Amino acid sequence: MLTQGFFADFGMNDIWILATASLVAASTAMIGVFLILRRQALIGDAISHSVLLGIVLAFLITDSRSLPVMLGGAVIIGLLTAWLSDTLHRVGKLQSDASIGIIFTLFFALGVILVSLYAGQIDLDQECVLYGEIAFVPFDTIYLGGLENGVEMGPRAFWGIGVVFLIVLVSIVVGFKRLETISFHPNLAVSLGINVVFWHYFLMTLVSMTTVASFDAVGAILVVALLVIPASSAYLLAKSLKAMLFIAVAYSQASVIIGYSVAYQLDSSISASIAVSAGILLFATIILLQINKKRQTYQIPCLIFIVKHQSYILDQRVYHSSE
Amino acid sequence: MTKNSRSLPPPLSVEHLSMRYHHKPVLTDVSFTIPEGKSIAIVGPNGAGKSTLLKGIMGLIPTMEGEVHFFGESLTKKRLSTAYVxxxxxxxxxxxxxxLDVVLMGRHGHLKLWQRPSAIDYQIAEQALKDLQMWDFKDRQISQLSGGQQQRVFLARALAQQANLYLMDEPFAGVDVATEKAIIELFKNLKTQGKTIICVHHDLNTVGEYFDWIIFINARLVAAGPAEEVLTKDNLNKTYGGRLSLLNDLTEEMYRTKLNQAHDTD
Structure with a gap:
């Protein structure tokens, strides 16, 4: 299908890369919708950085790189970031954005120190953590039934984000109405007996899992772009929460396809191209909406003119028809 | 029905409620008990703690001291029979x-996590919207409504909850005449069903006309009782403390209507 034109040597590796990127983008877009609506984009940024500490600690303690260990470490540190930021804000009387900035940079710096200390043991380098390298994703595969004579199952990163994508999807489908209410009006949710604190930390858990599973693919910096940009584009267009989720996912997938094509042509960084495409799509949306608004404001005076001179126009018609 | 309920515990009783905001006392030792089937206004100057009182009652802001009982029980047991606007x-x-989704939130508390609104829930939501003449707008995004229409949507949401006690934070602020009439009509209907309505209210000109009962608040309880008894010059003076604060009130009123006009035009 895709073997014609400039995708002549499009192979299995490209399919794995695209599939991984697509799942990363879809998961982050869905989570991003709630972060945007709850004005918590900054905490998404924070968690995406501080989970580094979680991964490193989990690895040093268990000596394992299996998915449950990585997710567990990330979730614990992610929740700790959210909780400590909030506590620093309440108890320390600091601004809430300053509190978030203090905690996550602290955690991230600790993570960087640990990575550099144990560089020999940890299969992570700072470059890779910050930027990710989705092009290498296909080379780290998992085997079902042992490394020697097992069946190759495809890239580790693909299955990691695949599991997280399913968790995110099921959580949103099941908890949709609750998430809608706590995002729309937390006080109203409290008055309806909804445990707002639980749902806040539940959302933070999803953010932690999504960012850690996206690490290999896009890194700690660009995952923020994928959390915030497609959801923001959707915010400009959507009339309901369900629509916003679908539009955000559509934007994220478009960014993946455009970004990948551009990277393929220019032989540049795939994840950065995806992030730039997401940004360009957002600005294109804003410009189109502005043009549309302008057109409407010109249409209205025109309509008013017609209504005002209606009788005159009608008179003319009567005059002509009677002739 | 309402005659028999004399023996039942009152819909709301507040005992020695004190609240703080950033270490400053906002409300001190407020106590009152509210009768069933009446409309009650909470009145006072700006910064008197009217909204704070309402939020404290609903458990949305922590209270320092005091107890609040809903139909003789704690809020957690009576959440769903108490609707907040x-x-x-x-x-x-x-x-x-x-x-429609906003109004369905009123049914939401009755549902378990995995449950979705049933046909009956939709019927209740539809009726609530029809009661407030908003059914034709059910598929509009809330940003595409005028101020009064937005207020009516939130009242419909409270109505769909089928509560016995309604707590509303300034439902009359900056609404059009049609909405004002719709709200008064709603109050009448609710009262004939024996339901109780408590509102934070700003407009002293209409308070006697719209409400059966008045609670005067200015950091403390000034007076509480039937409108014809407590709506006196003496209580007004005690609550508003001279002309200056009344003037402030008027300027804020103007600001609010301006704000509202700005919202309506866009």
Whole structure:
């Protein structure tokens, strides 16, 4: 299908890369919708950085790189970031954005120190953590039934984000109405007996899992772009929460396809191209909406003119028809 | 029905409630008990703690001291029979949500996590919207409504909850005449069903006309009782403490209507 034109040597590796990127983008877009609506984009940024500490600690303690260990470490540190930021804000009387900035940079710096200390043991380098390298994703595969004579199952990163994508999807489908209410009006949710604190930390858990599973693919910096940009584009267009989720996912997938094509042509960084495409799509949306608004404001005076001179126009018609 | 309920515990009783905001006392030792089937206004100057009182009653802001009972029980047991209507300014009107979905939130508390609104829930939501003449707008995004229509959507949401006690934060602030009439009509209907309505209210000109009972608040309880008894010059003076604060009130009123006009035009 895709073997014609400039995708002549499009192979299995490209399919794995695209599939991984697509799942990363879809998961982050869905989570991003709630972060945007709850004005918590900054905490998404924070968690995406501080989970580094979680991964490193989990690895040093268990000596394992299996998915449950990585997710567990990330979730614990992610929740700790959210909780400590909030506590620093309440108890320390600091601004809430300053509190978030203090905690996550602290955690991230600790993570960087640990990575550099144990560089020999940890299969992570700072470059890779910050930027990710989705092009290498296909080379780290998992085997079902042992490394020697097992069946190759495809890239580790693909299955990691695949599991997280399913968790995110099921959580949103099941908890949709609750998430809608706590995002729309937390006080109203409290008055309806909804445990707002639980749902806040539940959302933070999803953010932690999504960012850690996206690490290999896009890194700690660009995952923020994928959390915030497609959801923001959707915010400009959507009339309901369900629509916003679908539009955000559509934007994220478009960014993946455009970004990948551009990277393929220019032989540049795939994840950065995806992030730039997401940004360009957002600005294109804003410009189109502005043009549309302008057109409407010109249409209205025109309509008013017609209504005002209606009788005159009608008179003319009567005059002509009677002739 | 209402005769028999004399023996039942009152819909709301507040005992020695004190609240603080950033270490400053906002409300001190407020106590009152509210009768069933009446409309009650909470009145006082700006910063008197009216909204704070309402939020404290609903458990949305921590209280320092005191107890609140709903029908003789704690709030957690009576959550669903108590409907809250927040102030219009506290709502994110750009949120991507449609009118019908807002109203269905009123049914939401009755449902378990995995349950979805049933046909009956939809019927109740439909009736609530029809009662407030908003059914035609059910598929509009809330940002595409005028101020009065937005207020009516939130009242419909409270109505769909089928509560016995309604707590509203300034439902009359900056609404059009049609909405004002719709709200008064709603109050009448609710009262004939024996339901109780408590509102934070700003407009002293209408308070005697719209409400059966008045609670005067200015950091403390000044007076509480039937409108014809407590709506006196003496109580007004005690609550508003001279002309200056009344003047402030008027300027804020003007600011609010301006704000509202700005919202209506866009």
């Amino acid at each position: 927040p102030q219009r300014e506290e709502i994110d009107w750009d949120f991507p949500i449609k009118v």
